[in-house]
Amino acid sequence: MQAALRSVPLVRRGGVLPGYGLALGFTVLYLGLLVLLPLGALVLKASTLSWEGFVAAVTGPRALAAYRLSFGASLVGAVVNAVFGPVVAWVLARYDFPGKAVLDALVDLPFALPTSVAGIALTAVYSQNGWLGQHLTKWGIQVAFAPAGVAMALTFVGLPFVVRSVQPVLEDLDPRLEEAAAVLGAGRLRTVAWVVLPALFPALLTGFALSFARALGEYGSVVFISGNMPLRTEIVPLLIVTRLEQYDYAGATAIGVVMLGASFMLLLAINALQAWALRGRKR
Secondary structure, X not given: OHHHHHHOOOOOOOOOOOOHHHHHHHHHHHHHHHHHHHHHHHHHHHOOOOHHHHHXXXXXXXXXHHHHHHHHHHHHXXXXXXXXXXXXXXHHHHOOOOOHHHHHHHHOXXXXXXXXXHHHHHHHHHOXXXXXXXXXXXXXXXXXXXXXXXXHHHHHHHHHHHHHHHHHHHHHOOHHHHXXXXXXXXXXXXXXXXXXXXXXXXXXXXXXXXXXXHHHOOOHHHHHHHOXXXXXXXXXXXXXXXXXXXXXHXXXXXXXXXXXXXXXXXXXXXXXXXXXXXXXXXX
C-alpha cells in the first residue's frame, strides 16, 4: 500500500482541477488592469511635481487639517462600530424575535443606499432644525456642519462591514463551549473574555479594518452633513475634488498618493496583526 502511494505523482498546490496557469494569469491580468495600472498612473502623475512642490502640496495647512479630520473621524467611526457592531451581530446570530428579517436587512442598507441619500437623511435629522438636532442644539451640541457629523456619517457607512464580518463567526461558534465554561464556574464576563472574544478577534479586526478603509474614502454622505468648511470640516476626498476643479491635477494626485500610502500601510499592519492572532489560536 505504501509503495502504491509513493508511486502516485504529487499534485501541484493549484489543485487537482486543470487550468491553474490560466486562472493565475487571468487573476494577475485582471488585478493589474483594475488596480495596479490606475494606482501606477496616480503615482506617475504625482511624480511630475518637484520634491519641494510635492511637500508643499501635501503638507499645507488645509491638507493637514483634512488629514486630521479624515483619519480621526474614520478611526472614531471604526472604533464605535467595533464596539457596537458585535452586539448587533450577536443579536442577529443568537436570538429569534419578530422583525428579525427586517433588522437584518437594515444592516445592509448602507451598502445599497446611495451615499448622497444617506448624507441628506443624516443632515435632515441632525441639523439645527432637524428632528434630533433642534433638541441637541439646546444643550450646546452641534452634529451637522461639525466634525461630529463627519464621524456620524462614517460610522453609518462602516457598520455593515463589522456586523457581516462577525456574524458568521458567531453563527459557527458552538454554544456548548459557553455552556462548558459556565459549568466549570466561569461567570458571564469571564466566558465572554476567554471564550467568545478570542474566537471573534480575527473577524472583528477584519471588520474594523474594512470599516476604517471604507470611511477614509467616503465622500457622498460627508459632503452634505459636514458643511465643507476648509480647515474645519473639509475631508481629504473633498480637498482632492477641489484641487481637480482648480485644474491642479498634480496637487490632487500628490494628496492621493499620501492617502494611498497611509491606507496601504494601515491595512498591511492590521493584516499582520490578524495573521498573528490566527497563529495564536492554532497553538
